[in-house]
Amino acid sequence: MTSVVLEFSGGLELLVDGKKRLEQEVPDKLTLGGLIGWIRSNLIKERHELFSQGQRIRPGVLVLINDVDWELEGKETYNLSSGDCISFISTLHGG
Amino acid sequence: MAPKLCVLCAASRACLRRPKTSEAICKECFYSAFEDEIHETIVNENLFKPGEKIAVGASGGKDSTVLVHVLKLLNERYEYGLDLFLVSVDEGIKGYRDDSLDAVKRNQQEYELPLKIVSYSELYGWTMDQIVEKIGKKSNCTYCGVFRRQALDRGAEYVGADKIATGHNADDIAETVIMNFLRGDFPRLIRCSEAITGDSVGDSLPRVKPFKYTYEKEIVLYAHYKSLDYFATECIYSPEAFRGHARQFIKDIEVARARSIVDTIRSAEKFRTDPRTSSEQTLGACVNCGYMTSQKLCKACLLKQSLESDQKPDQGASQTKERGYHGR
Structure with a gap:
């Protein structure tokens, strides 16, 4: 298993029992797309469509890899390493 | 993948891609x-x-x-x-x-x-x-x-x-x-x-x-x-x-x-818009509360009246409904 830190904010924390940050063991050799699918199946209890459609993150949810915009890191194709911090931030809630 | 450098300062690590320009830039830039x-x-x-x-x-x-x-x-x-x-x-x-x-x-x-x-x-x-x-x-x-x-x-x-x-x-x-x-x-x-x-x-x-x-x-x-x-x-009432x-x-x-x-x-x-076809509304004051309105009563007073009288909101209010909310 690979150990990563997951962060949920901007309202997404409500999909994972209000947890904003969790240290999580995930299967080895996941891509970020694979991680998104894994989170959807294993951590999210309800309203899955607010997070992703399969491995495709919902448009309007920002993803950061170690605090860097995932668009600079290959998005879904990024290979997860132990110790990575992945942040999911919704922009879809009122302002 | 080697970290990308900021295209503006070429000194620090880029941390986001700007949606407007597609440039990869660092936090300070x-x-x-x-x-x-x-x-x-x-x-x-x-x-x-x-x-x-x-x-x-x-x-x-x-x-x-x-x-x-x-x-x-x-x-x-x-x-x-x-x-x-x-x-x-x-x-x-x-x-x-x-x-x-x-x-x-x-x-x-x-x-x-x-x-x-x-x-x-x-x-x-x-x-x-x-x-x-x-x-x-x-x-x-x-x-x-x-x-x-x-x-x-x-x-x-x-x-x-x-x-x-x-x-x-x-x-x-x-x-x-x-x-x-x-x-x-x-x-x-x-x-x-x-x-x-x-x-x-x-x-x-x-x-x-x-x-x-x-x-x-x-x-x-x-x-x-x-x-x-x-x-x-999310607002608990807002679909x-x-x-x-x-x-x-x-x-x-x-x-x-x-x-x-x-x-x-x-x-x-x-x-x-074609100025020949656009009509300017004349605004006056709501007879009840003084807020600006083109009708006798402002929309808020109309809605308030409907709440208090058990009636459905009338024309002025239903127009507002079609136009949505938040005044955006």
Whole structure:
């Protein structure tokens, strides 16, 4: 298993029992797309469509890899390493 | 993958791709670009004049929290000479507004700005919780939208403001452009893309949108990197089906081509109505409360009357329903 830190904010924390940050063991050799699918199946209890459609993150949810915009890191194709911090931030809630 | 360097300073590691330009830039260059572009909007669109009192609509959410932060910073940096106030509307929704109002109060202390909270219960005698209890969840957004717009005006008048600044961002405006386009509401299609609205009709305070060209993605990342304190939650009553579809559409095209958002706004700016066919409404004062209206009673008083008389809202109110809410 690979150990990563997951962060949920901007309202997404409500999909994972209000947890904003969790240290999580995930299967080895996941891509970020694979991680998104894994989170959807294993951590999210309800309203899955607010997070992703399969491995495709919902448009309007920002993803950061170690605090860097995932668009600079290959998005879904990024290979997860132990110790990575992945942040999911919704922009879809009122302002 | 080797870390990418910022294309602007070529010294630090890039941390985001800008949606408007596709440039990969570092945090420091992002802060400057973000703040400079808002300053440019303020200057180019003549949003403020020295000495004005500005009521900033503060909800405790991401947009208004970043707006308060940036306006305070730019006001000092470029000496706009503005007097800033925070105005918050308390709709009376338990478990939604209480928490976000706490975020506003923390902002008030951090930025040392005066705060005025106006509530639906003091203005109209009804909280949203009571309204929903009476009419159900179906058209409650109509009430909330009409009441909020007027409440923000009242709060701004109370503090003696000259203008109201709101946190509507480029994504919000593009969404509204799409909605007004689909409705065929031409006057609103043109108005919704303007950075200043409401100053031609006299009685209501002008509203300005310093974030008109600012992407939601950048607002959220700015708040994230600067660790600004905001509150994110969904209104417990709001299904907002029509805006939801427009929003989904805007977010989908953003993934395909991020510039589409600002292009949508630019295209709305190019629309013009034929002066021969556009009719100016004449505005007077509501006979009940004195708020500006083109009818005898303003929309808020009409809605209030319908709440109290058990009747369905009449023509004026149902028009509002078609036009949606939030005054975007």
